[in-house]
Amino acid sequence: MRCRPGSLWLDLTSNDPRVATEIASVAAAAGIASVGAPMGGGPGDARAGTLRFYTGGAEAAIDRVAPVLALLAREGGIVRTGDRIADGYTTKLLVNHLWFGQAVAVTESMLLAQSLGIAPASFRDALVGSAGESAFTTGSLDRLLAGDYLESFGIDRVVEELDAVIALAEETGTPFELSTLVGRIHRDALERFGAVDGELLAAKLLEEQAGSTLRAD
Template identity: 50%
Template sequence: MHPVSKWPDGGGLSGAPEGRVRRNDCHGGDSVPSRVALVGAGRMGTPLCGRLVSAGHAVAVADLRSEREEAVRSLGADWAPSVTKAAVGADVLVTVVPGPDEAAAALPDAVFAALAPGAVWIDMTSNAPTAARALRERAGAHGVDVLEAPMGGGPDDAENGRLRLYVGGPADVLDRCRPLLEALTTPDRIRHMGGPGSGYTTKLLINLLWFGQATATAEALLLGRRAGIDLATLRDTLADSAAGSDFIRRDLTALFAGDYLRSYGLDRIHDQLTVITGEARDLGTPHEMADTVVRIHRLALERFGPVDGELLAVALLEEAAGTLLRP
């Protein structure tokens, strides 16, 4: 059973031991539990909630889906009827929502105003740098420090502390927040990428390269198969060559088994790819390859709709070739 602490509104929350003075991990000092407002109890937010509670933090969770309440309470966290209620007196606000629109909708000024003095907002959403800028400015107007920490990995990585965090923001704020972030993953998986916007951009660049590798690899395999090369032999040879990649060594196993990785929405993928190509246009860098990746995923979205499937663009290429990538 988790010890119970009291928040300013009197609601009981699992977290720090009774009788201990609270200090925010994000404000330095010893690792004393923080009061955390967590926004988003989905596939990623729920396991992150469990890790925060297990580390001794008092966590209040808000999510539009009331059916998530039971799962949240079973982890030892409190359920809040709104994001603003969750934020009251919190030292740290953590957002884990699907994208920029959801982040903007969840964070009116009242949320930042409700936080404790000197609080920190950590956005773990795969957000867009431009969209997040306005939120960051509004948070700053209320004296709230901001870190972005979009995640690399899936729900299993979140549950087992294997996420990669691509952090953007002031180095001193990251230093103050390391104890809390290290409840979510190991220190070597927390990468400080630079100032505001750099964390979001890094995550989007990783996505661009991964989805580009997926489509390029699928084209190569389809061509190799049509030329009469055994798929398993070709996969093993590519993996051990100068063209080898983590996608070939790790993710092709799922594809060869008919698994299109239905853990993320095709519409979200297309949106993120569009954001990073837009950033390339704004910054004046070449983006011909990126545009091709976006176009293929747009065609996949038109073909399959906004369903889950990180490799559905590969399914589109299989359809065009009239064959499946199965050994």
């Protein structure tokens, strides 16, 4: 299918911002507007109406697609990140990157607490309202403690997103050592378990390395 001049390309994927910029440039030369609106959230958010969209592009173009996004987002919301199509993708990738880092940091802390005799449920409760509380501890830690490694998203896709962010940091000369380590742990998980579904397989890898699993009694 070919887009006609005057039409608009709306991309909801977690695209590489560099690739999206190149595609948008080609589209613009053909008279086609572009909006990047990568989606934040998973199947549960889709059912609950709490999806979030990180939009990037010209204001007029975003206004054109706002009614469509509003229907999809419902209670979630539309976040305008900038007037370049790359801005939405970069923001979404960084948001996800922070969550992946939280998953690793919390898992390591939980494993150390457990090895020192603190029950996982007790440490989880101690995190509530503390400086260590995060989107991961409030939204996903209980699922990890139940043995759920979040099979709604593939570990290979996690690695793709982290690799894209790390590449952007390298290109801009931005210090990114801790995040690079997070990426390596997820790549090790991909190598260990293969390209299967499991957004928290890095946590499972850390459990294996520790010789201990995290479960709430």
